[in-house]
Amino acid sequence: MEYLPDKNSSYKDVAYWDDRYRTEQHYDWLGSFSSFKHLLEKIMKKEDSILILGCGNSSLGGDMYGAGYHAITNIDYSSVCISAMRARYSGCPGMTWHQMDVRQLSFADASFDVILEKATLDAIMVEEKSPWEVSPETSSFIHQALSEISRCLKPGGRFVSITFAQPFFRKRLYARTAYDWSVRHDSYGEGFEYFVYVMTKGEQLSPEDAALEQRLLEEPASQPASCPTPQDEEDNDFLCNINL
Numbered sequence: 001m002e003y004l005p006d007k008n009s010s011y012k013d014v015a016y017w018d019d020r021y022r023t024e025q026h027y028d029w030l031g032s033f034s035s036f037k038h039l040l041e042k043i044m045k046k047e048d049s050i051l052i053l054g055c056g057n058s059s060l061g062g063d064m065y066g067a068g069y070h071a072i073t074n075i076d077y078s079s080v081c082i083s084a085m086r087a088r089y090s091g092c093p094g095m096t097w098h099q100m101d102v103r104q105l106s107f108a109d110a111s112f113d114v115i116l117e118k119a120t121l122d123a124i125m126v127e128e129k130s131p132w133e134v135s136p137e138t139s140s141f142i143h144q145a146l147s148e149i150s151r152c153l154k155p156g157g158r159f160v161s162i163t164f165a166q167p168f169f170r171k172r173l174y175a176r177t178a179y180d181w182s183v184r185h186d187s188y189g190e191g192f193e194y195f196v197y198v199m200t201k202g203e204q205l206s207p208e209d210a211a212l213e214q215r216l217l218e219e220p221a222s223q224p225a226s227c228p229t230p231q232d233e234e235d236n237d238f239l240c241n242i243n244l
Contacts, residue, residue: 014077022080030119030162033063036188039196043158044069048113051152053102054120056081065092073112075100103144110154118162121145134173142173150179153201161197172216174199175209183209 033040044050046068052061055074065072072095076082079099086097100106102120124145125138134142149159159181163170167185174183174197182203186196205213 028058028060030164030194031189033060033067036162036194036196037067039186039188040160043160043198044114047071049073049111051075051107051112051115053115053117053149054123055085055097057085058118060116060118061085061095062089062092065089065095070094072096073098073107075102075105077101103141103148105148105152107152109151110157111152113154113157114160115149115153115157116160116162119164121161122163122165146174146176146179150181150201153181155202157201159197159199159201161199162194163197164192164194167195167197170195170197171209171212175205175213177205177210177213182206 048069049071050064050069050073052072052074055061055076056078061072061074070093074082074085074096075098076085077099082097082099089095089097098106102117121142124141125134128134128138153159161170161174171183171185179199181199181201182205184198184200186198187193188196204210
């Protein structure tokens with residue numbers, strides 16, 4: 001691929017993304033909006049205030065706007081990306097674009113009905129070698145991001161995480177009492193399965209997820225280094241190289 005970096009760690013480097021966005025016009029990780037629209041329609045209303053994290057040059061925000069969701073805020077930590085996308089969608093009233101770090105969201109508490117990310121957290125975790133043990137650095141990054149997401153959700157608001165990560169691994173990060181949300185998941189895709197996690201602010205963890213959190217707090221972190229996974233799709237770039 002033209003934009004494939006020499007090493008996975010580049011996916012965590014804003015300079016890599018700035019360079020990529022200067023020439024790349026569009027790329028959608030994990031499929032387009034039409035692939036999972038049927039799942040989002042069950043949990044979102046057209047009048048919801050929506051925040052998209054790590055928007056990149058995906059058509060997601062524009063496709064959602066075209067479907068009638070007009071209160072959309074998009075953030076990305078690449079200034080090049082934000083400038084290009086702001087210009088591209090300048091004719092969409094209610095759609096805004098901001099350069100921002102997911103760990104330091106510049107929004108008031110309880111600002112959004114829906115916060116959505118698609119492969120953004122996957123990119124953050126790109127250097128992790130084992131899905132069983134996340135490094136302290138990455139664990140801290142993810143915790144900061146999830147804490148900010150929880151803070152910015154309205155009571156009853158939903159955090160939607162779209163990822164290739166299987167529930168056995170990803171729920172270990174999301175099922176935390178500190179975030180004050182419940183966790184459920186669905187999936188989509190033909191040939192390769194992707195997952196949609198929905199966290200609802202103000203709802204308690206299920207007994208199963210509460211037990212998972214307690215078990216993770218009590219048990220040592222040592223686990224097997226890998227787990228069998230489906231054959232990856234060639235066009236999903238870094239997603240072909242990590243298993244989280």
